[in-house]
Amino acid sequence: MWLNSAPGALLLVTPLTRSLFEHSCLANNYYGQVLDGNQVKTVFIPSEACFDAVASEAFTDTAALMQASHPIQQLVWVEQAAVDPGLLETAGYFEFDNFMDRLKTVALAKRQQEPIIPPSSPMDTGYEVLYLSQTAALLSVSSATAMTIDTLLPRFWKSTLLPTSPVDFIEVPEEALKHVKSVLATLTFNPEVASIVESISVPQLINDIRFLTGEDEVSGIVSRHSFSEGSRVAAKWLKARFEDTGASCELQPFLSGFTPNVVCSYPSAVESNSTIIYSAHYDSRGSFGSVRAPGGDDDGSGTIAILALARTIARRGIKFHSNVQLVAFGGEEQGLLGSRAYARKLREANTNVTLMIQADMLGYHAQDEPPQIGLPASIGTPEVAQLVANISTLYSPELRVGYTAACCSDHQSFHEQGFPATQVFERAGPIVDPMYHNSGDLSDREGYDFGQIKSIAKVQLASLLHTAGYEVSE
Numbered sequence: 178m179w180l181n182s183a184p185g186a187l188l189l190v191t192p193l194t195r196s197l198f199e200h201s202c203l204a205n206n207y208y209g210q211v212l213d214g215n216q217v218k219t220v221f222i223p224s225e226a227c228f229d230a231v232a233s234e235a236f237t238d239t240a241a242l243m244q245a246s247h248p249i250q251q252l253v254w255v256e257q258a259a260v261d262p263g264l265l266e267t268a269g270y271f272e273f274d275n276f277m278d279r280l281k282t283v284a285l286a287k288r289q290q291e292p293i294i295p296p297s298s299p300m301d302t303g304y305e306v307l308y309l310s311q312t313a314a315l316l317s318v319s320s321a322t323a324m325t326i327d328t329l330l331p332r333f334w335k336s337t338l339l340p341t342s343p344v345d346f347i348e349v350p351e352e353a354l355k356h357v358k359s360v361l362a363t364l365t366f367n368p369e370v371a372s373i374v375e376s377i378s379v380p381q382l383i384n385d386i387r388f389l390t391g392e393d394e395v396s397g398i399v400s401r402h403s404f405s406e407g408s409r410v411a412a413k414w415l416k417a418r419f420e421d422t423g424a425s426c427e428l429q430p431f432l433s434g435f436t437p438n439v440v441c442s443y444p445s446a447v448e449s450n451s452t453i454i455y456s457a458h459y460d461s462r463g464s465f466g467s468v469r470a471p472g473g474d475d476d477g478s479g480t481i482a483i484l485a486l487a488r489t490i491a492r493r494g495i496k497f498h499s500n501v502q503l504v505a506f507g508g509e510e511q512g513l514l515g516s517r518a519y520a521r522k523l524r525e526a527n528t529n530v531t532l533m534i535q536a537d538m539l540g541y542h543a544q545d546e547p548p549q550i551g552l553p554a555s556i557g558t559p560e561v562a563q564l565v566a567n568i569s570t571l572y573s574p575e576l577r578v579g580y581t582a583a584c585c586s587d588h589q590s591f592h593e594q595g596f597p598a599t600q601v602f603e604r605a606g607p608i609v610d611p612m613y614h615n616s617g618d619l620s621d622r623e624g625y626d627f628g629q630i631k632s633i634a635k636v637q638l639a640s641l642l643h644t645a646g647y648e649v650s651e
């Protein structure tokens with residue numbers, strides 16, 4: 178599939194500025210937002226005439242304009258994750274060169290298998306680097322290479338696929354924030370909520386993670402990488418466990434070869450079209466070249482937290498006054514693919530999503546740090562982050578609350594569709610987990626703190642009870 182079969186297309190990568198979207202020729206050629214260091218940037222593929230017309234505004238000193246030499250294939254944005262400088266020293270930027278070598282080898286091999294390059298094209302490597310900064314790059318690669326690029330990336334880099342045709346720039350409308358704002362404005366401590374969230378079981382969290390990582394030596398899971406056998410075992414197991422708690426679950430495939438999304442629903446006990454979503458991703462990534470990807474922290478920890486919500490909902494006989502969904506996404510590590518498909522589907526169905534909170538990496542904190550909760554500094558809905566922060570103060574005062582540059586898990590997919598969304602993360606700062614994207618990401622290790630996972634799960638459940646409304650039927 179060719180995004181633009183003619184060589185010479187212009188690509189503009191520029192900081193997110195709302196006024197740019199007032200030019201219809203840019204708005205109609207918009208390909209999404211990405212993160213470069215701490216800065217949110219937008220990607221456009223404007224015509225030359227369009228660019229000439231808007232150049233004075235669009236081409237600032239922090240913008241980049243490139244001309245592709247070859248037909249554009251699948252666009253992939255790769256970026257360095259927000260990793261603590263101390264941890265980064267162990268890897269570093271030079272790893273990026275090794276990645277480019279690997280990419281060249283793979284892209285060439287794939288090109289020889291399927292000669293998809295038009296004869297007129299001078300392209301000889303099967304890929305093109307369109308943009309490169311210290312913290313990010315924009316690549317054009319075949320779609321086959323794009324789907325597996327996570328297996329080539331340096332450890333602290335991650336990738337996201339840009340759409341194959343222009344998309345609408347959608348902001349979260351004021352109307353959609355009303356519910357979150359009114360809950361925030363009237364928020365007070367509720368002792369019943371406190372007692373419910375306090376009953377989240379740590380021994381159960383431990384059992385659940387040991388199944389997902391294979392540490393229990395019963396599940397047989399070696400990896401939950403999106404294409405692995407273990408991810409299928411995990412999907413079926415998650416569906417069954419959520420169903421044990423009274424939810425109706427579906428395995429929803431979104432792309433051939435990928436492990437499906439596990440979507441579990443609790444219908445509202447009263448008339449309501451409001452839908453509230455709590456999610457995590459259950460796929461994982463291991464060390465370069467290793468088949469092991471236990472994903473104990475990333476994102477087994479978020480997955481067991483939403484399962485803990487389900488188990489507590491069942492144990493306490495809770496019925497909600499909104500439709501509630503607990504979702505475990507697949508394909509996150511290949512670029513938010515499962516959640517993109519699901520958020521788009523909800524948008525097309527005009528679903529009234531009043532809140533979405535993704536839990537990604539809840540388990541790790543450094544030895545000399547207190548337990549904490551981090552909220553995304555850049556991509557996400559500030560009002561939702563504020564609600565989570567205030568709920569945290571009420572129900573998990575043991576947590577230090579702050580913001581993190583670590584970004585862009587599955588909540589980005591919902592935020593991009595105009596749904597109020599945020600993420601909860603293990604640290605009020607960049608990533609310090611030494612086992613991040615590593616085959617040693619097990620739960621039984623120093624720094625992996627089940628107490629912190631429980632504290633964050635308490636915040637998730639308390640915010641769910643406060644925003645959905647509920648009754649206890651015992």
Ligand SMILES: *[C@@H]1O[C@H](CO)[C@@H](O)[C@H](O)[C@H]1NC(C)=O
Nearest residue numbers: 361362363364563566567570
């Ligand atoms: C949320 O918490 C902050 C900090 O404690 C406080 O200043 C603010 O008033 C709270 N917001 C609401 C709406 O209660």
Ligand SMILES: *[C@@H]1O[C@H](CO)[C@@H](O)[C@H](O)[C@H]1NC(C)=O
Nearest residue numbers: 448449450451526527528529
């Ligand atoms: C949801 O229900 C409200 C009434 O509670 C109604 O005004 C609104 O149109 C409904 N929205 C959708 C998307 O069905």
Ligand SMILES: *[C@@H]1O[C@H](CO)[C@@H](O)[C@H](O)[C@H]1NC(C)=O
Nearest residue numbers: 356449450451452529530531
């Ligand atoms: C969505 O649900 C909320 C909460 O029930 C309701 O107040 C709001 O009117 C609904 N919005 C739409 C567009 O249906």
Ligand SMILES: [Zn+2]
Nearest residue numbers: 475476537538
């Ligand atoms: Zn993750």
